[in-house]
Amino acid sequence: DAKTTQPPSMDCAEGRAANLPCNHSTISGNEYVYWYRQIHSQGPQYIIHGLKNNETNEMASLIITEDRKSSTLILPHATLRDTAVYYCIVRPIQGAQKLVFGQGTRLTINP
Amino acid sequence: DTAVSQTPKYLVTQMGNDKSIKCEQNLGHDTMYWYKQDSKKFLKIMFSYNNKELIINETVPNRFSPKSPDKAHLNLHINSLELGDSAVYFCATSRAGGPSSYEQYFGPGTRLTVT
Numbered sequence: 001d002a003k004t005t006q007p008p009s010m011d012c013a014e015g016r017a018a019n020l021p022c023n024h025s026t027i028s029g030n031e032y033v034y035w036y037r038q039i040h041s042q043g044p045q046y047i048i049h050g051l052k053n054n055e056t057n058e059m060a061s062l063i064i065t066e067d068r069k070s071s072t073l074i075l076p077h078a079t080l081r082d083t084a085v086y087y088c089i090v091r092p093i094q095g096a097q098k099l100v101f102g103q104g105t106r107l108t109i110n111p
Numbered sequence: 112d113t114a115v116s117q118t119p120k121y122l123v124t125q126m127g128n129d130k131s132i133k134c135e136q137n138l139g140h141d142t143m144y145w146y147k148q149d150s151k152k153f154l155k156i157m158f159s160y161n162n163k164e165l166i167i168n169e170t171v172p173n174r175f176s177p178k179s180p181d182k183a184h185l186n187l188h189i190n191s192l193e194l195g196d197s198a199v200y201f202c203a204t205s206r207a208g209g210p211s212s213y214e215q216y217f218g219p220g221t222r223l224t225v226t
Contacts, residue, residue: 034213043115043201043217044154049210085152089213096167097142097205097212098156 004088009106018075020105022088025069030093033064035073036101037084044087044101047073078109114138115218117202123224124192132187132221134202141207142166143185144215145177148199157200160185161207192225199223 005023012018024033034049048055048062050071055062061074075082087104091097115136124130136143144167145157159167163179174190189196202218205211 032210032213038154041220043203043220044215045217046214049213051210091213093210096159097208098144098159098167098169099146099154099213099215100156101154103153 004090004102006086006088006102006105008103009108011108011110012075012078014080014109014111015077018078018082018107018109020073020075020086020088020107021070022073023070024088024090027068027090028092031090032093033062033068033071034089034091034099035060035062036087036089036099037082038087038104039081039084044099047086078107080109080111083107083109115202115204115216117200117218117221119221120219121222121224123226125226126192126194128192129188129190130192130223131189132200132202132223134185134187134218136183136202136204136216138204138216140204140216141182142205142212143179144203144205145185145187146201146203146217148201148220150198154201158185158187189223192223194225197223197225 035047036044038044050062064071085104142161144159148154158177160179176188179185199220203215205215
């Protein structure tokens with residue numbers, strides 16, 4: 001399993017874009033990048049995933065570098081409700097469908 | 112309509128007791144999971160079932176036994192509860208196979224406290 005590295009914490013002002021980095025330098029060709037978040041006292045919530053192209057949905061954008069060794073999750077207009085722990089997870093297409101959570105990044109949105 | 116529900120939300124019990132946590136999903140997904148989040152907030156897979164068949168069983172004590180009566184339900188029964196079992200237990204569901212299997216929908220969690 002590819003290892004991921006994320007900063008333990010980040011702050012962002014409300015209304016600004018929050019850019020959360022993730023390093024996954026050992027990622028292999030058959031592994032996807034997934035992002036989840038966990039708001040305090042709630043279950044984890046799926047945000048977005050990608051293989052090599054940039055992806056966007058109603059929640060966020062995912063930018064994956066050309067060499068796939070790192071990615072950035074972008075919350076375009078952060079709100080106070082986006083305060084959460086964000087997890088970057090790398091998983092293979094084949095194999096056991098378990099999510100492996102690291103320590104994540106604790107993102108605090110400040111008013 | 113809640114997609115993934117768990118009961119109870121809170122469970123306080125004494126050491127040595129047997130308890131169950133129930134999970135129900137109305138998403139029509141084939142695969143269901145149990146995760147455990149300990150006091151240090153580490154979230155770890157315990158089990159997964161696909162169409163009522165066990166497919167993942169991590170290193171979990173035999174005191175934990177998942178049961179899937181049908182595709183929409185995956186219950187967790189715990190025998191002889193120990194202090195170390197205190198944690199938040201999350202149920203999750205997903206479609207089976209491929210990248211979609213990692214798009215998992217989590218329940219609200221059951222906070223188990225063993226005294």
